[in-house]
Amino acid sequence: MHNSETTPQPQLAFEDFKVGQAFRSPCKTLTMELIRRYADVSGDKNPIHLDPEFAKKTPFRGTIAHGTLLAAMASGFAYEEGLLGPNILALESSSEKFLQPARPHDRIFAEVTIASADPSAGKRYGRVVWDTLVYKEVDSQSPVLLVKIEWTTLMFKQAFLPKTRTL
Secondary structure, rough: OOOOOOOOOOOOOOHHOOOEEEEOOOOOOOHHHHHHHHHHHHHHOOOOOOHHOOOOOOOOOOOOOOOOOOOHHHHHHHHHHHOOOOOOOEEEEEEEEEEOOOOOOOOEEEEEEEEEEHHOOOOEEEEEEEEEEEEOOOOOOOOEEEEEEEEEEEEEEEHHOOOOOOO
């Protein structure tokens, strides 16, 4: 994956996605500021996420990021790559399994793999199932798996892609 702030992304249609196709995001560093902003937006102000003194006394022994923040970051990575955006008609389902905590200063990245693509879902769209894994970078050889996500989406077929304009 690459940074869409500097490179305009082509709009991908259902036909552009192939089973087994994989994408990897660049790393992004979790910060306390990002965790605080997410707490403000989500309303989840559990002290495990925001209060280092409280968090030290928990089994996690320190502040951890919201698991749903990691899932949102994965979605953001997919959007930055142009995998998700105006080409998506609907997110039919999302399921997450949170395996390990992430902490401030951890470097996070996602890997997205097309698990299935069903063209018969509708005339204007196909159904794409995405297996998404969120990792913490420990070193380049052995990342730690934090979250497993499965998204099921309805993606517009090429002939029905909505016209978009640059914002």
